[in-house]
Amino acid sequence: MIRVLNISLRTAHIGAMGVLLGGHAFDVNPERLHVILWLTIGTGFLLAAVEAGPRLLWFHQGRGLMTLGKLALLCAVPLAWDYRLSMLLAVVVIASVGSHMPARYRYYSVVYRRVIHDTCGPGANRNRN
Secondary structure, three states: OHHHHHHHHHHHHHHHHHHHHHHHHOOOOHHHHHHHHHOOOHHHHHHHHHHHHHOOOHHHHHHHHHHHHHHHHHHHHHHHHHHHHHHHHHHHHHHHHHHOOOOOHHHEEEOOOOOOOOOOOOOOOOOOO
16 A cells, blocks of 8 residues: 555656646746645655655655755745746756665665665665665
């Protein structure tokens, strides 16, 4: 059930982010983009909660820190409206790098200063390259 939730949230999040980025790139009326911005932020927070699971470990690993950075940029869009397109493109770069970086960076804990592979949660059985 967690896997279905994870995939559903990830799909909704990627779709919302695509619409949001395209809307800003093509200068769609800001009022039309506010709902999709909050949908992107909301699905991002929910996805982070599912990914983190019951432990706080995820929040101080590379994967969690990159996600928190993306969410911070998304939340800053309404505050720095003139820089929204650059910020959204930065979110895409962080997402791409974060999703494809080696496990030694994704699972590195800045608190424990070493790699810690999670033994529970949706990503516990993934390939560790």
